[in-house]
Amino acid sequence: MAFDRSLVRAAKFAVHQLIEQQAAQRPEAVAIEFEQQQMSYGELNRRANQLAHHLQSVGVGPGRLVSLCVERSLEMFVALLGVLKSGGTYIPPRSGLPNDRLEFMMEDSQSAVLLTHRHLDEQLSTTPALQRVYLDRDAETIAQYSDANLNVELGDDDRAYIIYTSGSTGKPKGVQIKHSALVNLLRSMQREPGIEQSDTLLAMTTISFDLAVPDLYLPLIAGAKIRLISRAVATNPAQLSAVLSEPEITFVQATPATWRMVLAAGWKGNPNLKILCGGEALNRALANQLLDRAASLWHMYGPTETTVWSMLHKVTAGNDMVPLGRPIANTQIYLLENQARRQDDPLMMVPVGVAGELYIGGDGVALGYLNRDELNADRFIPDTFSGEPGAYLYKTGDLARYRPDGNLEFIGRGDNQVKIRGYRVELGDVETAIAQHPSVRETAVLAKEDATGNKRLVAYVVARSEVDQVDNLAEAYGDQIEQWENVWSNAYAQSTEADPTFNSNGWNDSFTGKPMPEDEVQIWVDQTVDRILDLKPKRILEIGCGMGLLLFRIAPECEAYVGTDISAEGIENIQRQLDRDPEKWSHVQVAQAAAHELAAFAPGSFDTVIINTVIQYFPSINYLVDVIQQLSEFVTAGGHIFIGDVRNLNLLETFHTGVQYGFAPDSLTTEALRVRVQQKIEQEKELVIRPDFFEALKQHIPSITHVDTHLKRGHASNELIRFRSDVTLCIKQPISTVQELPAYLWEETSLDNLYQMMSGGSIDCLKITDVPDSRIATEVHITEWLAHNDENMIVRDLREATYPGIRYAHPEDFWQLGDEMGYRINVGWPASGIPGCYDVVIQRCNNASAIAFQSDVPELQPWSNYANNPFKFNALNQFVPQLRNFLAEILPSHMMPSYFVVLDTLPLTPMVKSIAVPCPNRRKTVPPWPQTMWHLRLH
Structure with missing residues (x-):
C-alpha cells in the first residue's frame, strides 16, 4: 500500500531567499533572541550578506563545502545564512566531537573552508589544513563587504547542507540535502502543524543534529521569532522547564527523552505551547502526559535521508499506539514486502494490516551519501511507482503497517539501527x-x-x-592485599585512644558516614569475646589481630596465643603493650603476615582459630577456601575455626539500598536511587558471601563436621549488628544430628505461644523459620518496593508510604526468652535464603547435642557462585x-x-545475535533464592 501527499509546488526559492523576503517586509522585527541579546531580520540579513560576499572572495560558491564549527550564538545564524547565500554547502560537525571523527568528516567531505571562532582553534588543531574564516577575528574585514543580497543561481541538485550520521562500518556517512528538499519541508510545516508571525519557537537542539533544521529556518521564513538557548540550559531539567513555562514560548520540538526529562523535573505545562515530538518513538503514556500540559501535540517521523520529517500526526488523547501519521507535502510513503521475502523479485506493496518495509519518496529524498556509491545503491532505490524520471525511494529499514484509518503504525527496525536521544546510531x-x-x-x-x-x-x-582471568593469578592477590594493608596501617597510625588495648579507630558506620560510637564498638567486642570464650579455647591462632581488640581480652584465659596481621603498625602496637608486662604475656606471640603466609605449624597445634572482621578483605572466594583448608589442618580434633563479622550476599542489595536511601535527598527519583544502588553493588570492594557457602565447604573439607551460624546480638542500629553474622566451623567433632527437627513457620506461631510451650515443658528441640527481622525492616521494604514497582516517584513519597502488614520480630526477643526460660537459642540465616528473615533453633540447655540447620546435603556449586x-x-x-x-x-x-x-x-543463540543478559539497573534475581517477603505475604 502507498500514500501520496503530492501538492502543487510553489515558485522555486531557496530558504535564504524566503528569509530575505521577511527581512524586506519587517526589517525591524526581532528575528532571534539569545540570552540578553537580540537580532532583527534586517540586521541578520545584512550581516549574512556581508559574510557571503567574504566567503565568495575566498572561493566559496555552488558545489563548495564549508565546515561550520561555531558555538550557539546570534553569530551562528549569520554563519548559516552566509554560507547558503554564497551558494556553498555547510557541514555542521558538533563542537566537542572526538578529533578522529572530526578529521574524518573534513577529509571525507573535502571541505574548502572552515568557518569558526578563534578560541576554538585549539580543539580544531588536528583537523586538515583548511582555509579558515573566523567570525570574531575577521569581523572587521567581513564588515567591509556589501550588505546587499546576492544573486547566486542554484540548480535543482545544489546542496544546502550535509549532515553526518552513524555508519555501520565504523565511519559516519554524510547525507546530502538539496535546497528544494529543505524548502519543501519548511513550506509544508508552515502549513501543518503551522506557524505564525506571532509565534516564538524555542530552539534547543545542536545544529549537528538534523532535528535542528526546522528550529533554524521555519520561524524565519514565517516572520516569527526564535528564542535560542544554550546547551547548559537545554540539558538542565529545572532551567529548561522554567523556559518552557514562559507564556511567550509557543512552539517547540524535542525528542521524547527531552520531554521525559522535563516532566521528571516537575514541569506543569504551558497552555500556549505547540509541541512537536520526534526523533524516536513516542509512547502513549508520554503522549497523554504532554497533551495535558500543552495546546497541541504533534508526532513527527522521518530519517535524515528524507530531510528531517516525512510524516506527521496530530495526537489526541486515547489508549492506542501513537501512529506515525500521514506524509508531509510532496511526499510518498510505500510499504513494500520485506527484502528477505521477495529476494530478487520486483518491489511489491503490502495490503492494509500487513507489516512491510517503509520506503519514502518525493521532494524530500536526499541526493544520497557523500562518496558512498555502494551504500547509495543499497539504500536509495529507483522509484518505479511515481513515474517521475530520475526519482528515488529511500529504504528506511523501519517496519510498519497501515491501520484501517490510513495512518501508519511503527513496528520496529529491520536492522541494527536505533535512535538514542533522537540521534540515529548504528550498533x-x-x-x-x-x-x-x-x-x-x-x-x-x-x-x-x-x-x-x-x-x-x-x-x-x-x-x-x-x-x-586475574583471580587465578596467585601473585596478583598481593596487590589487593597490600591495598587493605595500607588502609588499616593508616587507620592504626591515626589512633589517639587513651586505652592502647582498645582502639576503635577505622570503625565507621556506612549508614551515617561517621565513626561508630565507642560504646557500640565495646558491646560488639564484648559479645564477640563471649562467643569465642564459650568455645573453651586454650591454644589460639588469630588471623588479623589488628590492634589487639580481641587478643588482650581473650589471651588471659588461654595457655598459648599467636596473633598475625598484615599491618606492621598493628603488630608493633601490640608488641609494645606485651613488652610492658612480659611475664603476664609470655604465652603470646605476634607476627606480621597475610592470611596465606602462615608458618608451617604442626597439625593440631591449636584448638581454636579466630578470623574476626577479616575475610571481607580477602581478594576472592577461592583465596578464602585455600586459607580455611590450611587452617583446618592446624586445628586439633574437637577444635573450632571462629569466623566473625561475615557479610551476607543475600543482603548485599538490601544493605546498599538502605545506605543510599538514607543519604538520598527527598527530591531524588526512585529510578535514580535504583541506579545508585546498582552502582554500589557493582563497585563493592569487600568479599560478601552466601550463607550456605560454609555448609558447602563441609563437602570440600571433610574435617569440618558441623557449622554454626549466629546472627550478631544487640539493640544497636549499626551495620555490624544488623547485617553480619559469626560462623563457627567445628573440626572433627562428633555430631548428633536431629533428622526430623520439628519446625514452625513464623506465621504459624508467636513469642507468646513459644513462652507458653516453654513454660509447659513441651519443647525439647524446635525450629522457627523465616522470621522477618525488625532490625532491617525498612531496608527490606524499600528494596522490595524498588524491585517490584516500575513507578518513578521521588524519595520523599517513598518515605511517606506505609509499611506492609508484616509481623516482625527482633532477634534479641528470642535470646532473652531463652535466657529467661533456660533454653539455648541459635538465631541464624534462613535456609530459604529470603532476604530480611532469620531462622531460630530452640534447644534445652541440658541437651548437649549440636543441631545442624540443614539436614540435606546441598549440591556443591562452583565457588564463584557463593560470593561476589x-x-x-x-x-x-x-x-x-x-x-x-x-x-x-x-x-x-x-x-x-x-x-x-x-x-x-x-551468550548468543545459534541463529541470531540475541544477547541473553539483563539490562543494568534492573534487579537481578539469581537462583537458588527466587522468593522474597512479598511471596510470603502472597502465600
Missing part, C-alpha cells in the same frame, strides 16, 4: 569502535530501555584473558574507565554506551 558502529581496544576480545552493543522509557546503549564486553568477586572488580575497575577514555577519542557523546557490562562470554 555496529559502536561495536567496531569498542573492538579496536586491545583488551577487548568480544563485544555486543544493545539499546535497552530504562525505567523512564529512555533508550540507553549498553556495551557487553568480554575482556582478553590477561584482564578477565571484589578482586576481579578491582582489576576490571581500571579496565572500564580505560575503555571509556579510549572511546571518547573516537566516538561522539551520543554513541558512548551508558553502561559497560563485563562478561565471561557473550
Whole structure:
C-alpha cells in the first residue's frame, strides 16, 4: 500500500531567499533572541550578506563545502545564512566531537573552508589544513563587504547542507540535502502543524543534529521569532522547564527523552505551547502526559535521508499506539514486502494490516551519501511507482503497517539501527569502535530501555584473558592485599585512644558516614569475646589481630596465643603493650603476615582459630577456601575455626539500598536511587558471601563436621549488628544430628505461644523459620518496593508510604526468652535464603547435642557462585574507565554506551545475535533464592 501527499509546488526559492523576503517586509522585527541579546531580520540579513560576499572572495560558491564549527550564538545564524547565500554547502560537525571523527568528516567531505571562532582553534588543531574564516577575528574585514543580497543561481541538485550520521562500518556517512528538499519541508510545516508571525519557537537542539533544521529556518521564513538557548540550559531539567513555562514560548520540538526529562523535573505545562515530538518513538503514556500540559501535540517521523520529517500526526488523547501519521507535502510513503521475502523479485506493496518495509519518496529524498556509491545503491532505490524520471525511494529499514484509518503504525527496525536521544546510531558502529581496544576480545552493543522509557546503549564486553582471568593469578592477590594493608596501617597510625588495648579507630558506620560510637564498638567486642570464650579455647591462632581488640581480652584465659596481621603498625602496637608486662604475656606471640603466609605449624597445634572482621578483605572466594583448608589442618580434633563479622550476599542489595536511601535527598527519583544502588553493588570492594557457602565447604573439607551460624546480638542500629553474622566451623567433632527437627513457620506461631510451650515443658528441640527481622525492616521494604514497582516517584513519597502488614520480630526477643526460660537459642540465616528473615533453633540447655540447620546435603556449586568477586572488580575497575577514555577519542557523546557490562562470554543463540543478559539497573534475581517477603505475604 502507498500514500501520496503530492501538492502543487510553489515558485522555486531557496530558504535564504524566503528569509530575505521577511527581512524586506519587517526589517525591524526581532528575528532571534539569545540570552540578553537580540537580532532583527534586517540586521541578520545584512550581516549574512556581508559574510557571503567574504566567503565568495575566498572561493566559496555552488558545489563548495564549508565546515561550520561555531558555538550557539546570534553569530551562528549569520554563519548559516552566509554560507547558503554564497551558494556553498555547510557541514555542521558538533563542537566537542572526538578529533578522529572530526578529521574524518573534513577529509571525507573535502571541505574548502572552515568557518569558526578563534578560541576554538585549539580543539580544531588536528583537523586538515583548511582555509579558515573566523567570525570574531575577521569581523572587521567581513564588515567591509556589501550588505546587499546576492544573486547566486542554484540548480535543482545544489546542496544546502550535509549532515553526518552513524555508519555501520565504523565511519559516519554524510547525507546530502538539496535546497528544494529543505524548502519543501519548511513550506509544508508552515502549513501543518503551522506557524505564525506571532509565534516564538524555542530552539534547543545542536545544529549537528538534523532535528535542528526546522528550529533554524521555519520561524524565519514565517516572520516569527526564535528564542535560542544554550546547551547548559537545554540539558538542565529545572532551567529548561522554567523556559518552557514562559507564556511567550509557543512552539517547540524535542525528542521524547527531552520531554521525559522535563516532566521528571516537575514541569506543569504551558497552555500556549505547540509541541512537536520526534526523533524516536513516542509512547502513549508520554503522549497523554504532554497533551495535558500543552495546546497541541504533534508526532513527527522521518530519517535524515528524507530531510528531517516525512510524516506527521496530530495526537489526541486515547489508549492506542501513537501512529506515525500521514506524509508531509510532496511526499510518498510505500510499504513494500520485506527484502528477505521477495529476494530478487520486483518491489511489491503490502495490503492494509500487513507489516512491510517503509520506503519514502518525493521532494524530500536526499541526493544520497557523500562518496558512498555502494551504500547509495543499497539504500536509495529507483522509484518505479511515481513515474517521475530520475526519482528515488529511500529504504528506511523501519517496519510498519497501515491501520484501517490510513495512518501508519511503527513496528520496529529491520536492522541494527536505533535512535538514542533522537540521534540515529548504528550498533555496529559502536561495536567496531569498542573492538579496536586491545583488551577487548568480544563485544555486543544493545539499546535497552530504562525505567523512564529512555533508550540507553549498553556495551557487553568480554575482556582478553590477561584482564578477565586475574583471580587465578596467585601473585596478583598481593596487590589487593597490600591495598587493605595500607588502609588499616593508616587507620592504626591515626589512633589517639587513651586505652592502647582498645582502639576503635577505622570503625565507621556506612549508614551515617561517621565513626561508630565507642560504646557500640565495646558491646560488639564484648559479645564477640563471649562467643569465642564459650568455645573453651586454650591454644589460639588469630588471623588479623589488628590492634589487639580481641587478643588482650581473650589471651588471659588461654595457655598459648599467636596473633598475625598484615599491618606492621598493628603488630608493633601490640608488641609494645606485651613488652610492658612480659611475664603476664609470655604465652603470646605476634607476627606480621597475610592470611596465606602462615608458618608451617604442626597439625593440631591449636584448638581454636579466630578470623574476626577479616575475610571481607580477602581478594576472592577461592583465596578464602585455600586459607580455611590450611587452617583446618592446624586445628586439633574437637577444635573450632571462629569466623566473625561475615557479610551476607543475600543482603548485599538490601544493605546498599538502605545506605543510599538514607543519604538520598527527598527530591531524588526512585529510578535514580535504583541506579545508585546498582552502582554500589557493582563497585563493592569487600568479599560478601552466601550463607550456605560454609555448609558447602563441609563437602570440600571433610574435617569440618558441623557449622554454626549466629546472627550478631544487640539493640544497636549499626551495620555490624544488623547485617553480619559469626560462623563457627567445628573440626572433627562428633555430631548428633536431629533428622526430623520439628519446625514452625513464623506465621504459624508467636513469642507468646513459644513462652507458653516453654513454660509447659513441651519443647525439647524446635525450629522457627523465616522470621522477618525488625532490625532491617525498612531496608527490606524499600528494596522490595524498588524491585517490584516500575513507578518513578521521588524519595520523599517513598518515605511517606506505609509499611506492609508484616509481623516482625527482633532477634534479641528470642535470646532473652531463652535466657529467661533456660533454653539455648541459635538465631541464624534462613535456609530459604529470603532476604530480611532469620531462622531460630530452640534447644534445652541440658541437651548437649549440636543441631545442624540443614539436614540435606546441598549440591556443591562452583565457588564463584557463593560470593561476589571484589578482586576481579578491582582489576576490571581500571579496565572500564580505560575503555571509556579510549572511546571518547573516537566516538561522539551520543554513541558512548551508558553502561559497560563485563562478561565471561557473550551468550548468543545459534541463529541470531540475541544477547541473553539483563539490562543494568534492573534487579537481578539469581537462583537458588527466587522468593522474597512479598511471596510470603502472597502465600
